[in-house]
Amino acid sequence: MRLPARLAAARTPTRPLRAVPVGVQGAFALALTAQLLWYGFAPTPSSERHALPPAPPVSLLRVSAFGEPAALARAGTLWLQYFDQQPGHSVPYRELDYxxxxxxxxxxxxxxxxxxxxxxxxxxxxxxxxxxSRQRIMLDFVHEAFLEDPGARWRWLAESTLLAKHRLEDLDLALRYARDLAEHTEGMDVPYWARDLQILLLEDMGEYEAARILIGGLLASGEIEDPREVRFLERRLEALSQGE
Incomplete structure (x- = not known):
């Protein structure tokens, strides 16, 4: 049965292989052979764990950023976050060089x-x-970063204070962080619960007299204008007095 002329014209003509130039055939054969050899002799992906490399100088990173240090920092932080996910392995955080x-x-x-x-x-x-020991390294990093910019980083030192108290159970370290938090954010827009963490820690440590003196000094200074903070301090002072 003959096809309609319109359909016959639309058919794509097929040429025999011998019509393809010899050079094209040779190039195709070489490319196919090279691909097969590549897959046949390529090394299998390594499943060996890799250690975290040393951090380069910040000056070198700035040069590598090509004028976009924030973009490089975002990409680098993501790389660091997922460094534990390596081919064939999931490296526990406790095995990283902190x-x-x-x-x-x-x-x-x-x-x-x-x-x-x-x-x-x-x-x-x-x-x-x-x-x-690894937790302390991270908390010390946050503490130093806070001292460089207390107004922007106070919340991370507040969390570090709670971490030192509840996870490390190191009340002395937590109190040191809480005191720095209060001292270096004086006059800044920081919630009173963060500035007054040292009072609660003193109570936990049984330093009731020190807590009373601290609260009394804060109330007498007249620097506290937030009525909620004033009420909080007055309740704590009353509770400490009744406890005694």
Missing amino acids: GRLRAWLDRWLMLAPTSEYPLSLAVRLYGQVSDP
């Missing part, structure tokens, strides 16, 4: 000082590992 980890977090924070991502990772991810 000295190098801290250095990387510090580099990314220096490139993007307004970013809170490195501080968040330090407190909420790496600081949660069940290893006190």
Whole structure:
């Protein structure tokens, strides 16, 4: 049966293989052979764990950023966050070199000082590992970062204070953080619960007299204008007096 002329014209003509130039056939054969050899002799993906490399100088990272340090910091922080996910392995955080980890977090924070991502990772991810020495490294990193910019980073030191109290059970360290938090944020727009953490810690440590003196000094200074904070301090002072 013959096809209609319109359909016959639309058919794509098929040429025999011998019509293809010899050079084209040879190039195709070489490309196919090279591809087969590549897959046949290529090394299998390594399943060996890789250690976290040392952090380079921040000056080198700035040069590598090509004028976009914040963008490099975001990409670098993501790379660091997922470094534990390696081909064939999931590396536990407690097996990472926390000295190098801290250095990387510090580099990314220096490139993007307004970013809170490195501080968040330090407190909420790496600081949660069940290893006190590694936790202390992360808390110390957050504490130093806070001292550089208390007004923007107070919340991370507040979380570090609670972490030191409840996870490390180190009330002395928690109190040191709480005192720095109160001292370095004086006059700033910081909620009173954060500034007054030291009062609760003094109570937990049984330092009731010190807590009363601190509260009395805060109330007498006249610097506290928030009525909610005043009521909180007055209730704490009354509770301490009744407890005695």
